Amino acid sequence: MGDSIISHVMLALLATTVMQQQTDNSATNQDEPNVVIIFTDDLGYGDLGCYGHPTIATPNLDQMAAQGMKFTDFYSACSVCTPSRAALMTGRLPIRNGMWGNRRVLFPNSPGGLQQSEVTIARALKQVGYETLCVGKWHLGHHPEYLPTSHGFDQYFGIPYSNDMEVEKRGDPPLPLMENETVLEAPVDQTTLTKRYTEKVVSYIKEKKDDSFFIYYAQTFPHVPLYASKDFKGKSRRGLYGDVVEEIDWSVGKILDTLRQEGLAEKTLVFFTSDNGPWLIKMLEGGSAGLLREGKGCTYEGGMRVPALAWWPGTVKAGSVNHELASTLDLLPTVAELTGAKLPQDRSYDGFSMVPMLEGTGPSKRDHMFFYRRNELYAVRLGDHKAHYITQGAYGKTARKLERHDPPQLYHLGHDPSEQHDISAKNPEILSRIDQLVKDHQASLDPPPSQLDRKAEKPKS
Amino acid sequence: MGDSIISHVMLALLATTVMQQQTDNSATNQDEPNVVIIFTDDLGYGDLGCYGHPTIATPNLDQMAAQGMKFTDFYSACSVCTPSRAALMTGRLPIRNGMWGNRRVLFPNSPGGLQQSEVTIARALKQVGYETLCVGKWHLGHHPEYLPTSHGFDQYFGIPYSNDMEVEKRGDPPLPLMENETVLEAPVDQTTLTKRYTEKVVSYIKEKKDDSFFIYYAQTFPHVPLYASKDFKGKSRRGLYGDVVEEIDWSVGKILDTLRQEGLAEKTLVFFTSDNGPWLIKMLEGGSAGLLREGKGCTYEGGMRVPALAWWPGTVKAGSVNHELASTLDLLPTVAELTGAKLPQDRSYDGFSMVPMLEGTGPSKRDHMFFYRRNELYAVRLGDHKAHYITQGAYGKTARKLERHDPPQLYHLGHDPSEQHDISAKNPEILSRIDQLVKDHQASLDPPPSQLDRKAEKPKS
Numbered sequence: 001m002g003d004s005i006i007s008h009v010m011l012a013l014l015a016t017t018v019m020q021q022q023t024d025n026s027a028t029n030q031d032e033p034n035v036v037i038i039f040t041d042d043l044g045y046g047d048l049g050c051y052g053h054p055t056i057a058t059p060n061l062d063q064m065a066a067q068g069m070k071f072t073d074f075y076s077a078c079s080v081c082t083p084s085r086a087a088l089m090t091g092r093l094p095i096r097n098g099m100w101g102n103r104r105v106l107f108p109n110s111p112g113g114l115q116q117s118e119v120t121i122a123r124a125l126k127q128v129g130y131e132t133l134c135v136g137k138w139h140l141g142h143h144p145e146y147l148p149t150s151h152g153f154d155q156y157f158g159i160p161y162s163n164d165m166e167v168e169k170r171g172d173p174p175l176p177l178m179e180n181e182t183v184l185e186a187p188v189d190q191t192t193l194t195k196r197y198t199e200k201v202v203s204y205i206k207e208k209k210d211d212s213f214f215i216y217y218a219q220t221f222p223h224v225p226l227y228a229s230k231d232f233k234g235k236s237r238r239g240l241y242g243d244v245v246e247e248i249d250w251s252v253g254k255i256l257d258t259l260r261q262e263g264l265a266e267k268t269l270v271f272f273t274s275d276n277g278p279w280l281i282k283m284l285e286g287g288s289a290g291l292l293r294e295g296k297g298c299t300y301e302g303g304m305r306v307p308a309l310a311w312w313p314g315t316v317k318a319g320s321v322n323h324e325l326a327s328t329l330d331l332l333p334t335v336a337e338l339t340g341a342k343l344p345q346d347r348s349y350d351g352f353s354m355v356p357m358l359e360g361t362g363p364s365k366r367d368h369m370f371f372y373r374r375n376e377l378y379a380v381r382l383g384d385h386k387a388h389y390i391t392q393g394a395y396g397k398t399a400r401k402l403e404r405h406d407p408p409q410l411y412h413l414g415h416d417p418s419e420q421h422d423i424s425a426k427n428p429e430i431l432s433r434i435d436q437l438v439k440d441h442q443a444s445l446d447p448p449p450s451q452l453d454r455k456a457e458k459p460k461s
Numbered sequence: 462m463g464d465s466i467i468s469h470v471m472l473a474l475l476a477t478t479v480m481q482q483q484t485d486n487s488a489t490n491q492d493e494p495n496v497v498i499i500f501t502d503d504l505g506y507g508d509l510g511c512y513g514h515p516t517i518a519t520p521n522l523d524q525m526a527a528q529g530m531k532f533t534d535f536y537s538a539c540s541v542c543t544p545s546r547a548a549l550m551t552g553r554l555p556i557r558n559g560m561w562g563n564r565r566v567l568f569p570n571s572p573g574g575l576q577q578s579e580v581t582i583a584r585a586l587k588q589v590g591y592e593t594l595c596v597g598k599w600h601l602g603h604h605p606e607y608l609p610t611s612h613g614f615d616q617y618f619g620i621p622y623s624n625d626m627e628v629e630k631r632g633d634p635p636l637p638l639m640e641n642e643t644v645l646e647a648p649v650d651q652t653t654l655t656k657r658y659t660e661k662v663v664s665y666i667k668e669k670k671d672d673s674f675f676i677y678y679a680q681t682f683p684h685v686p687l688y689a690s691k692d693f694k695g696k697s698r699r700g701l702y703g704d705v706v707e708e709i710d711w712s713v714g715k716i717l718d719t720l721r722q723e724g725l726a727e728k729t730l731v732f733f734t735s736d737n738g739p740w741l742i743k744m745l746e747g748g749s750a751g752l753l754r755e756g757k758g759c760t761y762e763g764g765m766r767v768p769a770l771a772w773w774p775g776t777v778k779a780g781s782v783n784h785e786l787a788s789t790l791d792l793l794p795t796v797a798e799l800t801g802a803k804l805p806q807d808r809s810y811d812g813f814s815m816v817p818m819l820e821g822t823g824p825s826k827r828d829h830m831f832f833y834r835r836n837e838l839y840a841v842r843l844g845d846h847k848a849h850y851i852t853q854g855a856y857g858k859t860a861r862k863l864e865r866h867d868p869p870q871l872y873h874l875g876h877d878p879s880e881q882h883d884i885s886a887k888n889p890e891i892l893s894r895i896d897q898l899v900k901d902h903q904a905s906l907d908p909p910p911s912q913l914d915r916k917a918e919k920p921k922s
Contacts, residue, residue, distance in 0.1 A: 054533035054534060057784065066527060066780065237876075239873075284877060319524075321518070415699060415703075421745060
């Protein structure tokens with residue numbers, strides 16, 4: 001696959017052409033909502049008050065849930081950062097968009113990134129006249145051709161990869177804070193990041209209140225190392241991890257307040273979720289998956305089931321709890337349906353529009369979920385059943401052993417959300433149905449090369 | 462201690478005399494609220510939607526939380542049934558009221574029960590003119606002198622001990638449903654118990670709406686064996702356990718609806734909680750403690766920290782989350798303060814009034830919690846720290862081993878609610894403070910004989 005900027009630009013033009021051919025409504029429609037996606041980093045299923053955490057106080061997110069919809073069975077698309085983000089942005093599994101690898105995420109010395117042939121939510125929304133802003137951690141490639149501003153965002157303000165990725169012996173550069181393609185500050189002062197992200201989002205909302213806008217606010221935290229501003233440090237009963245989550249809670253509150261003050265609440269969908277489960281090996285600096293098994297990095301529920309809240313006063317029913325299956329993969333088709341943005345039809349998507357759930361007009365169109373690690377399918381959920389073909393935990397020595405299961409382990413996630421009681425022996429017919437689903441899925445795949453395992457062809461300037 | 466009915470009656474008269482001497486306001490006051498305590502059996506910390514359970518749908522309890530106060534750090538007074546109930550009813554630890562034993566609860570062949578010298582919430586409220594009803598599982602003695610109607614309740618409708626206590630080889634009688642002192646039905650049809658309990662509570666509220674009333678509704682479930690009515694059986698995604706909890710949720714909803722319909726919402730405090738943590742060894746028929754360690758029967762958090770909701774529209778702030786320490790031991794002093802009921806001053810209490818928390822006028826008066834098993838103090842919480850002098854889990858072979866710790870294990874429950882990271886080595890001064898608290902506590906004790914280990918002196922007629 002070509003690696004120069006020119007070939008990427010050509011691919012981008014091609015994708016744009018495909019979309020325009022399929023677009024019959026590219027004008028801005030005042031009825032189409034603004035979209036704000038708030039994507040936290042390593043926040044666990046059990047880390048919010050409204051998901052049962054006893055000592056992290058999240059009054060703003062609890063109120064967001066009370067005024068909107070709380071999902072109990074919402075998944076990130078992968079248990080680690082880069083592939084999870086790539087899937088959210090494209091509505092496609094990492095195995096389709098190339099953002100998988102034995103190096104499980106991008107590093108400062110990685111040459112790869114999200115290909116221009118991929119259409120992000122931002123680029124799709126540009127086609128229908130949206131203003132687009134990316135704030136926070138990108139982690140889909142830090143070279144110019146992969147940055148947010150090369151993927152449909154008018155503006156970018158944030159860090160290009162994880163906040164722990166400044167490893168001296170690897171020769172990493174100081175962690176930069178970027179504005180568009182420019183380094184503003186390096187190393188970035190992380191203690192004020194949440195405040196600065198919040199200010200950027202708030203001022204953008206005020207500035208664009210008469211336009212249609214899309215904001216992708218990808219929080220740097222609670223990924224370690226943890227930093228809270230002086231207003232929050234030392235305030236939470238949960239210690240520094242709680243301070244950081246409580247500052248994120250404050251940030252979300254400021255954003256919802258701004259939308260209300262600007263009269264935009266009823267025309268803005270705000271979706272809050274996390275990129276994967278809690279990083280348990282970080283001990284007290286990692287979060288909690290609540291009653292779910294395991295955490296970040298693995299395909300048990302704790303690795304990929306995440307908190308998710310939808311807020312859109314007047315459309316999303318206040319105080320609703322949604323127990324259906326949904327995923328970050330579904331955000332792109334949801335936003336496309338809401339805004340009239342057309343997606344290229346020359347590729348497979350893994351998402352399903354959540355519009356019927358959000359509007360209360362029908363059930364989820366999703367009945368399954370695939371759980372990948374690298375390019376291997378580890379587990380599959382179909383309805384309430386989940387089959388584990390391969391398991392590999394992340395927390396505790398024995399748990400980290402990779403085990404292949406034939407027949408797969410089978411859990412009923414309704415009866416047994418903590419994945420404790422293997423019921424495979426008594427349910428061969430369910431396993432057959434899941435096997436068939438896997439066959440159909442695998443037949444649909446034509447995996448591109450890994451972007452994460454790419455080696456630098458020549459030193460970057 | 463005397464065992465005949467006559468000596469119990471004499472003690473009761475004595476206690477009443479003591480109370481009357483101290484009572485300066487025994488008339489009913491219209492400003493004093495009705496009190497409804499709903500006490501579930503073996504419901505775990507993680508088993509309600511508002512505490513993060515993904516597949517048990519509890520819309521009524523979630524709404525109760527949204528309209529009232531949700532406690533994150535509320536404890537039952539013991540990790541098993543009988544002593545937990547005795548403590549709630551008397552505001553005194555089992556080590557003080559005699560309801561402890563090597564037999565950890567009462568059985569159908571137990572001769573003992575709650576002594577007449579103890580003053581229950583019901584008897585205290587009779588002194589200030591309340592009508593009193595006990596519905597459900599009593600488990601504080603099933604012989605006549607120990608039944609609810611001998612302990613201050615005008616009426617009783619329920620089962621006298623746990624719903625699994627009909628063991629043929631032990632010669633147990635069929636499980637009875639009782640009305641006052643009379644067996645109505647034996648064995649009781651458990652499938653309709655929740656419905657019948659609910660009907661009884663609802664009709665009592667309607668009947669007594671012009672009086673002041675106290676209802677103690679001690680649910681039989683979700684203690685095993687699990688039974689749901691045909692309206693609920695097979696309906697929950699969580700299986701039979703979920704069916705049963707969802708029927709309890711319905712029951713609570715009916716009670717709150719009735720209070721609203723009768724215009725009593727603003728003059729009734731409804732308090733919902735559980736007698737101990739989930740019975741984990743029952744596997745899928747037991748509940749979940751969420752992120753807390755262990756369950757029923759042990760002194761880790763999962764054994765004794767329980768869901769707790771307070772509802773009193775107009776007084777308890779809607780949607781509030783209370784992170785302070787509180788306990789079922791606090792219900793008696795709370796109710797006494799709210800109603801003007803006076804308590805005998807010739808004994809020690811272990812409760813603290815929660816009125817400041819409920820009314821939003823001040824913090825919890827409780828800064829510690831004792832965790833007993835039988836007559837041994839296993840653990841102590843002081844502020845956010847918890848010291849384990851003895852540990853003995855309930856779930857898993859290795860966990861069941863009794864271990865004594867010197868120095869005690871120490872956990873910071875704020876930072877580490879799952880009790881994973883022992884910090885005793887670095888905190889000798891905190892351990893000293895807890896040691897002193899233990900010494901002061903133990904100096905205040907004068908334990909009466911165990912009622913649970915009493916042997917029958919002669920066959921009961």
